[in-house]
Amino acid sequence: MKVILRKNYDKLGKVGEVVEVKDGFARNFLIPRQIAYQATKGNILSFEEEKKQILKREAKELEAAQKLAAELEKISITIPVKVGEEDKIFGSVTNQMIADSLKEKGYEVDKRKIEIAEPIKALGIYSVNIKLHPSVSATVKTWVVRE
Template identity: 80%
Template sequence: MKVILRKNFEQLGKVGDIVTVKDGYARNYLIPRQIAYQATKGNIRALEEEKRQILKKEAKELQAAQALAAELEKVSITIPVKVGEEDKIFGTVTNQMIADALKEKGFDLDKRKIEITEPIKSLGIYSVSIKLHQQVTATVKAWVVRE
C-alpha cells in the first residue's frame, strides 16, 4: 500500500514522502496514529497544493527576514552598565539586555535569536549577531558604556 507521510518518521522518510509499506502496517499502525494517510489521487493532489503553499510561506518569511536584517544592519544600540575599578562590568551583558535595547529602538525580537559569541565583560563596541531565519543573520553594533 502506498502512503503519504504526515510526520517525519525515522524508518520511512520525511513529511510528504510517498512510501510503499505493507497493508497491515499502514492500516494498523501508520494511519491510526496519523503518521501517514493513504496515497489516493485526491490526497496526492492535496499534498502537492500543500507543498506549494508551504514554499510560498517560506519565501515570504525569507523575504521578511532579509528586509528586517537590512534595517538591523543600520542600527547601533547603547547599553549602559555599572562598572567598578579599571572599567570592569559587574556581571556580563546578556541577551535580554540587548533585546531590551533593541525594543527601545522599535525592534521586538526574541532574546533566544540573539547570539553573543564571547561574554561581554568590559566597556567597548561589540558586534552582536541575530539569527532571524535559517539563512539570514543580521549584525548589530552594541556600545557598552558606563552608566
C-alpha cells in the same frame, strides 16, 4: 514508518521530503506536534496543495527577514551597565538586554535569536549576530558604556 515532513526539522530533512523514522518517534513526537504526516497515498496527494501554501509563507518570511536584516545592519545600540574598579562589569551583557535595547529602537527581536559569541564582560564595542531566519542573519554594533 514513512512520514512526510510538514516543517524543516534538523537531522531529518526539509518540507515535503518523505523520510523513514521509527514508529514510536513518528507516533509520539512528529505527528502530534504536526511536524509530519504518515506517508499514505491520500496524505501525499493532499500535502501537495499544503506544500504550495507553506512555500509561499516561507518566501514571505524570508523576504521580511532580509528586509529586517538590512535595517538592523544600519543601526547601533548602546547598553549602559554598572561598572566597578578598572571598568569591570558586574555580571555580563545578556541577550535580554540587547533585545530590550532593540525594542526601544522599534525592532521586535526574540532574545533566543540573538547570538553572542563570547560573554560580554567589559566596556567597548561589540558585534552581535542576530539569526532572523535559517539563511538570514544580521550583525548589530553594540556599544557597552558606563551607566
